[in-house]
Every structure is written in structure tokens, then in C-alpha cells.
Amino acid sequence: MDHEEARSRLLEAAKRLFYERGIQTVAIDELRATSGVSLKRLYQYVPSNTELVEQYLQPHDETWLPDLSEYIHLDAPPPEGRLAAGFDRLH
Incomplete structure (x- = not known):
């Protein structure tokens, strides 16, 4: 292998x-x-276990974070609204 x-x-x-x-x-x-x-x-x-977890999470970061960040910044007022918007988007 x-x-x-x-x-x-x-x-x-x-x-x-x-x-x-x-x-x-x-x-x-x-x-x-x-x-x-x-x-x-x-x-x-x-x-190390930490490195494995980082490698496991990296594709999720590359997929979800840009979309989530854009959604939160465009549609919600700071700061409480952004937190709520993040949960709305994930739902």
C-alpha cells in the first residue's frame, strides 16, 4: 500500500x-x-491525534466556512444577529 x-x-x-x-x-x-x-x-x-483531527476537519473548513461566513456577514447585524444567522444557516 x-x-x-x-x-x-x-x-x-x-x-x-x-x-x-x-x-x-x-x-x-x-x-x-x-x-x-x-x-x-x-x-x-x-x-499525533491532533494532526489526524486537523486533517479530518480541513475539508469541512474549506466547504462550510466560506459559505457560512458570507451568509453571516451579508444577512445579519452584529453581533447577536450574526450568531443567530449562523445557526439559521446550519439548520
């Missing part, structure tokens, strides 16, 4: 497990077993 395939498998497994149960409840051993990536390869790709 090459580096990109290992990365893809890890992120897909993390995506599924984190979504189903939450980030804090998923153990590294479970992630390793679900992804089929060896522990050595896992730590070569993601040396």
Missing part, C-alpha cells in the same frame, strides 16, 4: 468513525483496524 492509499484509507475510516461516535471516543487501534493500515504506517502519516 502506497502513501496516498494509506492516507485515503485513514481519512475515510476517521470520517466514518468520528461521525458515528465522535472524535474523542475513537481509539487509534480501532482506526488502524478499520482502515487496514499498519500502526507503523499510521504513525508515519499521522504522528
